[in-house]
Amino acid sequence: MALLELSDLEKSFGAVQVLNGVDLQVDEGEVVGLVGDNGAGKSTLMKAVTGVYPVDNGRVQFDGEDLTQIEPGTRRSKGIEMIYQDLALAPQQDVANNIFLGREPTRRLWGLFPNFVDKVKIDQEAQKMVDRLGVHVPTIHIPVGMLSGGQQQTIAIARALTFQPKLVIMDEPTAALAVREVESVLQLIRQMRDEGIAIILISHRLNDVFEVSSRIVVLRRGNVIADLQRDETDMAEVVSYIVGAHT
Amino acid sequence: MSSNGTEGPVAPATSFRFGFGAVARALERTHVRAESLLVLVALAAIMAVLSPVTGDGTRVFLTANNLFNIILASATFGILAIGATFVISAAGIDLSLGSVLGLASVTGAALVVTLGWPWYFAIIGSLGAGAAAGWVNGFIITRGRVPAFIVTLGMLGIARGLALIISNGRGIYGLPEEILFLGQARPWGVPTPVFILIGVALIAHYVLAHTPFGHHTLALGDNENAARATGINVRKQRMKLYTISGLMAGIAGLIFTARVNTGDPTAGLTYELLAITAAIIGGTNLFGGRGSILGTMIGALIMGVLQNGLNLMAVQAYYQQMAIGAVLIAAVWLDQVRAQQRE
Known part of the structure; x- marks a missing residue:
């Protein structure tokens, strides 16, 4: 199933x-390009x-x-998990807090006061995640707004991966990035796929889609008009579906 | 700022705004603006030098009694400023704080004095009226999608009018001893309102700085989309924040009533100016995303010192209003200048 x-x-x-x-159906460990x-x-x-x-x-x-x-x-x-195009990061909060936003681990302070955000744990786990993804940030205590676009993108990915997701939806993850940064994001996508995570990749950049997807789904006017195996199609066919020349 | 800094790890430039890095970093962590602490110390020093001298040669400003007076006066709008900190750090605003204080004061007093109910109804009435007004603010802001600025400005009028109606436009005098204790007693020589202020501030600090609720508040003020995308219920969060703000006005109203032994419909007039100013000069970002109760307490003390010092120098109250308004504008202006420099 x-x-x-x-x-x-x-x-x-x-x-x-x-x-x-x-x-639409998506299987485990599958990268589906949605265009x-x-x-x-x-x-x-x-x-x-x-x-x-x-x-x-x-x-x-x-x-x-x-x-x-x-x-x-x-x-x-x-x-x-979804990674939004605008990344949905809180710029004045630090890297670690952003990664755990909405899912802060808590404990009792001195065994007495409930609901105490475990900042030590947040920092440790965030550091681990940042190291695992090979993100280069000066420190996880830096406000996210001070990072570059590519760094912010990887922080958003780190946040998505922290709680062992089964499906990650990425909305235009490479749209605003420099060439070198694009390659590292695509590499991260492959790494996620190899770990068994299903990925839906929304992108206008067909090069990137062909690079990492195994299936390409074309949406037009609110309908799925094509569901293609990557190896059996090419860019020209996908483009013709997108613009409606091929029906 | 670190234009020559190619060596060493990159740290937030703000940590090095002053030479004493460790102190600055500690303040940074609690979101307290280092400048506000400096301003407080400098202002206190100026006031001490300028204040009149008593018979035995000590400065009036520096007497223990006067220092208590400062905190006592700061207690009422300090608690309001805590409410302001919560809503402003979530990129909201509450202009109704002062009026709701008046409504709370009158409601509590009316229940006990006019209706003759037991003394504790002054507490229930004040806190309940404050929280209810805040809840209504939050409800209309979140359900009706009316800007907070408009809703709370409207509530400023509504709450004040209601306070005047309930009290027939006159103060309600003569509260029971138990209530007066909350405003006039001095256990261990310290005025009760000071204890209440410290207690409320500690709880508020815990909530804003150390609970998921606080984290969500700052995130909401920072980027509403981020809050929503990470599963935070933005509407509920806002409702709670405005209710907290109203509750703070309720507590402040209760203290006011107890201090002057009157449910006063004109209580808290223009206090929103003091409260919002205290929060902003304490380091709360007017556009949301950053706020600290500790900073707000320093801000409230700055306002208290300013008022007290000007009083001692026999400066007319009219000028004091002007000074406070100018401080608010200057604080936000300074913030904007700094934000532009960063870009």
Whole structure:
């Protein structure tokens, strides 16, 4: 059975129908490239998966469970992580706190006061994660806003990986990066895949998509119009689906 | 700032703003602005030098009694400033603090004095009225998507009007002894409000600096999308923050009532100015993402020292209002200048 199974998802904003009954499956350890023109519904579809947008109709099944009515925080704890294009980092908070944002480990202070954020543990775990990913930051106590775009991207990835996710959705992870930084992000994606994590990669950069994906799904006007094996297709075919020349 | 610094590890430049790195770093960790501490010390020194001299040659400003007076006066708006710190560090604002203080003062007094209910209803009434007003603020801000600036400005009018209606525009005198204890007693020689201020500040510091709730508050003020994306319930968080702010106004209202033995409908007039100024000069970022109760307490003391010193020098209250307003603008201006330098 597939890890993620979307069936007949529909979503509209007012009069605008953004998703017209989308079906999509993603298996464990699979990298799926999700492509499509602006406004095709890629981001909306992914926010339907993370639960940020409740859907009007259809079903979101993950790891054998129906998550359609489940709120985002719970979905996250069940193993769905999303890395947003704007990275969703809090610039004035330090690297370690950003990695644990929304999931701070707590303990009792002096055995008395409850809900004390375990900053020592946060720092230790964050350091481990940063080392594991080979991120070059001067210190994990530095505010995230002081880091470069590439560094921030890897911090966002580190945050996504800290709680052993089963599925990571990445929205344009390479769009704003320098060439050298792009390569290291693609390398991270391969590393995640090898660890058995499923990845949905949203990107306009077809080169990057072809580089790491095994399947490429094309979304157009809220419908999946092509679901292609990477090895059986080429860039020209994908582009023709994206622009609607190939139907 | 570290333009010549190719050697050594890169640290936040702010750590080296002053020579004494260790102190500055410790302050940095608690989000206290080092300058605010310096300003407090400098201001206190100036006031001490300028204050009148008593018969035996000591400066009036430096007498133990006067120092207690400063903290006592700071206690009321200091607690309001704690409320302001919570909402401002989440990129919100509460302009209704002073009016809600007045409403809380009158509500508590009316229950006990006018209706003759037991003394503890003054506490329940004040805190309840404050929290309720804050809850309404939060409800309209989050449900109606009305800007906090407008909602709390409206509440400024509503709460003050309600306070005047409840009290018929007159002070409600004569509270029971148990309540007066909260404002006028001096256990171990220290005024009760000082204990209340310290207690509330310690709890607030714990909540803002050391609990997930505090972390989420700062993250929400820093980047609302980040908060939402990491599964923080932004709406609930805001509701709680405005309710806390109102609750602080309730506690401050109770202390006010107890100090002057009156439920006063005009209590706390323009106190939001003091409270917000104290929070901002204490290092809370007006645009959210950074805030510290310790800093706010230093800010409140700065305001207290300023007021007290000007009083001792017999400066008219009108000028004091101007001075406080100028301090608020100057603090934010300075912040902006520094932000531009960083870019």
